[in-house]
Amino acid sequence: xxxxxxxxDIDPFTAAESLRAALNQVGIVLPSLAVDAAxxxxxxxxxxxxxxxxxxxxxxxxxxxxxxx
Numbered sequence: 001x002x003x004x005x006x007x008x009d010i011d012p013f014t015a016a017e018s019l020r021a022a023l024n025q026v027g028i029v030l031p032s033l034a035v036d037a038a039x040x041x042x043x044x045x046x047x048x049x050x051x052x053x054x055x056x057x058x059x060x061x062x063x064x065x066x067x068x069x
Contacts, residue, residue, distance in 0.1 A: 012036075012043040019045065026061045028054060 012035045020033055032048020050058070 010043060012045050015043075016045045023058075028058055028061065030054075 016033055016035050030048055034046050036044035036046045
């Protein structure tokens with residue numbers, strides 16, 4: 001479990017790459033995953049849109065504790 005930090009303490013580029021790596025470990029790709037350049041002060045990470053089958057695989061993976069489905 002990751003210790004909760006204030007949003008201003010977290011680099012959005014690091015967060016996006018960490019998420020990309022974790023998703024890659026379970027075979028899930030979010031093609032639009034990126035830092036939201038339109039709001040740099042907020043540190044937002046854009047997850048983008050995915051096909052329904054990818055959304056279901058992501059949900060199943062989360063329910064299984066992050067193991068590949």
